[in-house]
Amino acid sequence: MLRSPLTVVRTLRHLLGVAExxxxxxxxxxxAVDELRRATERDDDRLTVLRRLLAKVEPYQPIYGLAGLVxxxxxxxxxxxxxxxxxxxxxxxKRILDIGSSLGYxxxxxxxxxxxxxxxxxNPDNNEVxxxxxxxxxxxxxxxxxxxxxxxxxSIEPGAFDSAFVLAVxxxxxxxxxxxxxxxxxxxxxxxxxxxxxxxxxxxxxxxLFWDASQPEDPLELLxxxxxxxxxxxxxxxxxxxxxxxxxxxxxxxPQIVRVGSHEYAYDSVSREAYRNSPVSEGPWxxxxxxxxxxxxxEYRFAEEAADNWQQIIGELYVHTLLSSSRHHVHHxxxxxxxxxxxxxxxxxxxxxxxxxxxxGRPLHPEALRVVVRDVLLTLRDLAALGIHHNDVxxxxxxxxxxxxxxxxxYGRASHVAIEDDVVALxxxxxxxxxxxxxxxxxxxxxxxxxxxxxxxxxxxxxxxVHAGLRDRDALLATLDG
Ligand SMILES: C[S@@+](CC[C@H](N)C(=O)[O-])C[C@H]1O[C@@H](n2cnc3c(N)ncnc32)[C@H](O)[C@@H]1O
Numbered sequence: 001m002l003r004s005p006l007t008v009v010r011t012l013r014h015l016l017g018v019a020e021x022x023x024x025x026x027x028x029x030x031x032a033v034d035e036l037r038r039a040t041e042r043d044d045d046r047l048t049v050l051r052r053l054l055a056k057v058e059p060y061q062p063i064y065g066l067a068g069l070v071x072x073x074x075x076x077x078x079x080x081x082x083x084x085x086x087x088x089x090x091x092x093x094k095r096i097l098d099i100g101s102s103l104g105y106x107x108x109x110x111x112x113x114x115x116x117x118x119x120x121x122x123n124p125d126n127n128e129v130x131x132x133x134x135x136x137x138x139x140x141x142x143x144x145x146x147x148x149x150x151x152x153x154x155s156i157e158p159g160a161f162d163s164a165f166v167l168a169v170x171x172x173x174x175x176x177x178x179x180x181x182x183x184x185x186x187x188x189x190x191x192x193x194x195x196x197x198x199x200x201x202x203x204x205x206x207x208x209l210f211w212d213a214s215q216p217e218d219p220l221e222l223l224x225x226x227x228x229x230x231x232x233x234x235x236x237x238x239x240x241x242x243x244x245x246x247x248x249x250x251x252x253x254x255p256q257i258v259r260v261g262s263h264e265y266a267y268d269s270v271s272r273e274a275y276r277n278s279p280v281s282e283g284p285w286x287x288x289x290x291x292x293x294x295x296x297x298x299e300y301r302f303a304e305e306a307a308d309n310w311q312q313i314i315g316e317l318y319v320h321t322l323l324s325s326s327r328h329h330v331h332h333x334x335x336x337x338x339x340x341x342x343x344x345x346x347x348x349x350x351x352x353x354x355x356x357x358x359x360x361g362r363p364l365h366p367e368a369l370r371v372v373v374r375d376v377l378l379t380l381r382d383l384a385a386l387g388i389h390h391n392d393v394x395x396x397x398x399x400x401x402x403x404x405x406x407x408x409x410x411y412g413r414a415s416h417v418a419i420e421d422d423v424v425a426l427x428x429x430x431x432x433x434x435x436x437x438x439x440x441x442x443x444x445x446x447x448x449x450x451x452x453x454x455x456x457x458x459x460x461x462x463x464x465x466v467h468a469g470l471r472d473r474d475a476l477l478a479t480l481d482g
Contacts, residue, residue: 050132056125057103063129064108065137074241080167080249081109083236084197087251088163091115093262097161097193099148100169104130107141118161122147148173153185156192159294162264163195168240168247170222171201175211179221186252187225191293194266196252198222199238205245223252231255258290258297260338260349267292293352295337300346312412313346319388319411328386331378332407353409354402358429359395363436366458372398372406373430373459374480379408380422381473389418393425395432395439420445423471430457 054069061077063069084106085091092114098107101119103126111117119141121127127143134141146152148169166189173182189196200222203215216222223232231253237246254266267290286306290297300309320336338349358364358372376398383390391413399407413419424446428439431449434457439449454463461479470476 046132046136050129050136053125053129053132057123057129059103061103061105063103063133064105064112065139066133070103075168075238077105078109080199080238081106083238083249084165085110085113087197087233087235088195090262094162095160095263097156097164099164099166100172101130101143102126104133104141104143106165106167107143108133108137108139111139111141117141119143120146120148120152148185149177150181150184150188153188153192156189157294158192159265159292161193162262163197164189164193165197167197167199167249168201170198171211171215174216174222175214179214179216182222183225186222190226190230190252190254194254194257194264197235197249198252199247199249201240201247202245205240205247206243209242219248226252229255256290258299258347260297260340260347263338263349265290265292265295265297265338265349267297291352295349296352297347297349300348302344302346309346313341313348315414316348316411317341319414322386322388326386328382330382330386332375332405333379333382334407334409350409353399353407355399355407357396358398358400358406358433359438361400364400364433366434368400368404369430369433369457370459370480371404372400372433373426373462374477375406376408376426376429377473377477377480380426381477383414384473387416388414389416389420390414390422390425391419393422393429394441395429398429398433400433421471423466423473423476424448427454427459427463427466430454430459433457 050063050066050069054063058074059070059072060074061070062073088094091110094110094115096107096110096115096117098104098110098117098119101107101121104119107117107119107130119127119130121130121143122145124145127145130141130143133139134143148166170182170186173185177185186196200219201211201215202219203212203217206212220227220232223230231251233251233253235249235251237248239246256267256270257264258267259265269291271289271291272285272287273289286301286303286309288299290299300306300313302310317336317339320334323330323333334353335351336348337351338347340347364372376393380390380393390408390411392410393408397408397410399409401407428445428449431453432439435453448463448467451460451463451467454460454466459480462476465476465479
């Protein structure tokens with residue numbers, strides 16, 4: 001059949017269109033293939049890099065999560081990891097420092113179970129491997145190239161870690177830094193980290209090893225400086241690649257530890273009173289205060305005879321939640337790091353402000369008192385902007401920090417309702433801070449202290465304004481200038 005030229009042109013156009021479309025699809029397909037090839041190469045690259053890095057290090061541990069990469073690791077390590085894990089209890093949320101982290105096996109094992117782990121390793125080649133393992137497995141651990149010495153142990157912030165692992169490392173430290181330095185390192189570490197897992201090598205494991213002769217007769221001599229202030233528990237013994245000798249693994253812990261949430265807080269003292277001579281109930285304890293270098297931990301018991309505890313803890317947590325969820329800054333607001341709440345009791349870990357209570361110690365000079373009053377007024381002003389009244393401004397609820405600043409603590413009675421006048425209460429607390437005599441605890445805070453007392457405290461202008469009925473926080477702050 002003869003087609004008209006017009007039909008032929010149309011058909012040709014159509015065929016050209018189809019060809020063009022297919023060409024585009026072909027190009028797309030080509031792009032997809034290229035992308036796939038690049039991705040595969042990238043993955044291969046990461047493993048190739050890891051293999052290359054591994055060739056430079058001692059194959060001490062297996063590579064966590066990548067079976068077979070180290071065909072014959074010196075230590076299988078999973079046995080030690082499981083032993084520590086079952087001793088530790090809940091791993092999720094724990095903050096762990098793995099010292100001598102080698103290829104990162106222990107670090108990854110615990111990070112994979114929800115811990116926040118930092119590894120310190122003296123050998124940068126080991127760290128390169130460990131970091132590459134993190135890249136391949138996606139398990140987040142921070143590895144620092146850092147040697148454990150007296151200086152570096154002192155850089156650990158108290159309260160920053162729940163436990164440290166120092167597995168098969170101290171024999172190196174004893175050899176290179178001496179037994180005395182190693183003993184001091186243990187003591188300094190225990191001041192900062194409440195629980196230390198230790199695996200100790202012993203003299204005579206293999207006398208031909210370079211570190212053997214420098215080891216003490218008894219490996220536990222390492223703990224000479226802490227033996228009276230720690231608890232040592234042997235968790236098991238483990239074989240090594242070096243000899244028939246099995247190495248003991250210990251938990252070395254501060255004897256006084258309180259757990260809040262998933263964190264361990266080692267404390268130095270515990271009291272049933274919030275401040276010296278505070279009214280303490282008879283009978284079973286209702287409140288306890290654990291004091292550590294970094295935190296004050298309040299424990300409140302919930303019981304029929306301690307009904308106030310519920311209200312106070314809920315009030316306190318409500319205010320702190322409000323503060324942390326609000327964009328509004330509150331001057332000198334305390335920081336809560338951990339909370340535990342169940343039907344029987346509550347524990348609240350608050351970061352410690354170094355200093356002393358206004359109600360304790362020497363009376364303050366007028367200039368120092370003015371700084372404290374100013375800080376507390378700023379806090380009250382910021383709280384008021386959130387609609388919060390403190391309702392318990394007392395000299396025993398104000399910390400005079402070591403830098404002279406004033407911190408209002410204890411938000412247990414804070415509320416959107418003004419139960420009392422915070423400014424009147426502050427005037428009484430200021431007079432107490434100047435005279436050294438505590439204000440009455442049950443004062444309804446309706447009547448102000450006499451103006452002469454405020455004059456004596458160097459707060460004349462503030463007192464006159466307050467007596468005249470001024471309550472605007474900013475205007476009152478202005479009376480403290482100059
Ligand atoms: C025998 S391996 C033990 C590795 C790992 N802790 C374990 O038990 O599986 C000792 C590791 O500690 C590291 N190391 C030795 N002295 C150290 C020090 N002073 N500070 C940090 N790491 C150290 C070594 O580089 C090595 O990786």
